[in-house]
Amino acid sequence: MARLDEPVDIGGVTVPNRLYRAPLLECAGNGEGAVETLIDELEPTAASGVGLVFQGASVVTGEGGCAAPNMTRVHDPEFVAGLERLTGAIHDHGGRIFLQLAQGGLRSMAVWHAGYRSQNPQLEQLAVSRPPWQLRVLDRAGLIDLSPRVLDTSEVYELAAQFGRVAGYAADAGYDGIHLSGANMSLLQQFCSPLFNRRDDEFGPDPGEPAAGGRRFLEAIHDAVREHADDVALVTKVPAETAAPAFVRRHLSFDDAVGLASDLVAAGYDAVVPVAVSTFWDMSIVRGAYPDRAWSAADLRGEYAAAFGGPLRARAVSLLNRLQARQFDREPGWNADLCRAVRERVDAPVLCEGGIRERATCDRLLGGADRPPAADLVGMGRPFYAEPRLGARLLAGADALCASCNNCTVPQVAGEPGRCRTPAIVRERARLAARGAYDRPGDATDESGPSGD
Numbered sequence: 130m131a132r133l134d135e136p137v138d139i140g141g142v143t144v145p146n147r148l149y150r151a152p153l154l155e156c157a158g159n160g161e162g163a164v165e166t167l168i169d170e171l172e173p174t175a176a177s178g179v180g181l182v183f184q185g186a187s188v189v190t191g192e193g194g195c196a197a198p199n200m201t202r203v204h205d206p207e208f209v210a211g212l213e214r215l216t217g218a219i220h221d222h223g224g225r226i227f228l229q230l231a232q233g234g235l236r237s238m239a240v241w242h243a244g245y246r247s248q249n250p251q252l253e254q255l256a257v258s259r260p261p262w263q264l265r266v267l268d269r270a271g272l273i274d275l276s277p278r279v280l281d282t283s284e285v286y287e288l289a290a291q292f293g294r295v296a297g298y299a300a301d302a303g304y305d306g307i308h309l310s311g312a313n314m315s316l317l318q319q320f321c322s323p324l325f326n327r328r329d330d331e332f333g334p335d336p337g338e339p340a341a342g343g344r345r346f347l348e349a350i351h352d353a354v355r356e357h358a359d360d361v362a363l364v365t366k367v368p369a370e371t372a373a374p375a376f377v378r379r380h381l382s383f384d385d386a387v388g389l390a391s392d393l394v395a396a397g398y399d400a401v402v403p404v405a406v407s408t409f410w411d412m413s414i415v416r417g418a419y420p421d422r423a424w425s426a427a428d429l430r431g432e433y434a435a436a437f438g439g440p441l442r443a444r445a446v447s448l449l450n451r452l453q454a455r456q457f458d459r460e461p462g463w464n465a466d467l468c469r470a471v472r473e474r475v476d477a478p479v480l481c482e483g484g485i486r487e488r489a490t491c492d493r494l495l496g497g498a499d500r501p502p503a504a505d506l507v508g509m510g511r512p513f514y515a516e517p518r519l520g521a522r523l524l525a526g527a528d529a530l531c532a533s534c535n536n537c538t539v540p541q542v543a544g545e546p547g548r549c550r551t552p553a554i555v556r557e558r559a560r561l562a563a564r565g566a567y568d569r570p571g572d573a574t575d576e577s578g579p580s581g582d
């Protein structure tokens with residue numbers, strides 16, 4: 130049985146403990162100050178003792194492919210070289226940092242964000258195949274705005290090569306690993322998904338193996354990453370599309386995801402993060418309450434209308450949000466069964482995240498007395514918006530404050546930074562900081578400042 134404070138090896142990279150910050154949008158963009166914003170966001174987490182920090186999804190192409198406002202692009206080697214200050218800051222605290230690489234494909238902002246679309250009318254979305262009928266119906270109804278460009282075979286290889294080149298820039302900048310955005314309806318998930326992938330070349334599905342095309346694309350990315358960045362660890366999220374809506378018959382099953390994870394480890398991936406998601410971008414990845422406060426924030430209402438294409442549409446999205454908040458099971462550690470099933474099949478670390486809030490849950494996932502461990506590392510996402518220095522408290526045995534209320538998530542569609550917007554939690558964090566709860570043994574001074582208070 131592993132303990133949370135024990136080191137673990139991921140592809141030759143020693144991570145000092147088994148607690149990680151799951152990838153979350155930092156909304157740092159690429160402008161002046163982007164590196165500083167990332168340091169402000171991520172350094173407190175490493176300073177609080179978190180062993181592994183995953184920087185959020187960063188886009189590998191120079192155009193399109195952003196799933197949300199202000200995402201950072203990493204196609205430019207000069208920009209990535211500047212991130213050395215960030216990796217150095219994390220390493221100074223003894224932590225490790227992996228960069229998550231992404232391309233949104235049909236989940237790009239140009240599809241759903243009315244303001245962005247009108248400023249960038251020329252943008253196309255990289256597509257695996259002709260979009261599924263469900264998205265075409267929404268497009269025809271004017272609710273989304275598709276202009277897909279289906280990648281030909283040589284473009285798929287070129288895109289895999291681009292992931293590899295960016296991994297090389299990241300390795301040069303001091304990143305310890307690459308994490309692929311393989312879920313959350315990213316382009317990588319679209320390759321794996323039988324709903325999106327109808328290709329008939331080598332990147333299409335095989336009879337009996339719906340994820341075969343995605344697997345081969347991920348294998349091509351693996352080879353490209355190894356070509357440019359031999360000594361970094363390589364990790365990917367692996368989607369089980371078990372939270373797909375009932376009207377989507379073609380989706381990756383639990384067993385498909387276990388098989389895919391196992392094949393990817395056999396192909397050389399150093400660790401996997403199995404996650405139960407939908408085929409679309411919805412609340413299945415951020416299960417929790419309807420974010421009432423965020424939707425009713427008077428200063429953001431105009432921004433929501435601009436993003437969704439008018440106040441009526443913003444209200445429709447809010448209604449959908451309300452229905453989904455009821456729909457998804459929010460059991461703490463909701464990916465645990467999937468992770469456990471994968472862990473039984475692979476000889477590599479399995480990372481588990483999703484709704485984990487209590488120290489006891491972390492300990493149980495790493496090695497329950499009654500069941501085999503679900504994971505080798507445990508991660509949290511939203512709790513780090515609420516408490517950037519959460520590691521200190523968790524490693525000392527306490528629980529996270531985050532109540533999964535999701536008030537942090539919706540404002541991001543308006544380009545707002547990710548932070549906790551629930552006053553009771555912000556007040557409690559301030560009270561804990563004043564009591565020194567975020568200090569670690571050996572901290573020279575009271576560092577409550579970087580906790581965001």
Ligand SMILES: Cc1cc2nc3c(=O)[nH]c(=O)nc-3n(C[C@H](O)[C@H](O)[C@H](O)COP(=O)(O)O)c2cc1C
Pocket residue numbers: 151152153154185186229310311312313366414415416482483484485508509510511512537538541547
């Ligand atoms: C605002 C927000 C942004 C996220 N961004 C990413 C991302 O960039 N890449 C990714 O793989 N997952 C992303 N996720 C999913 C998280 O990594 C995590 O799986 C999810 O939040 C569930 O964990 P939690 O309950 O501890 O928050 C994001 C989640 C939230 C709330």
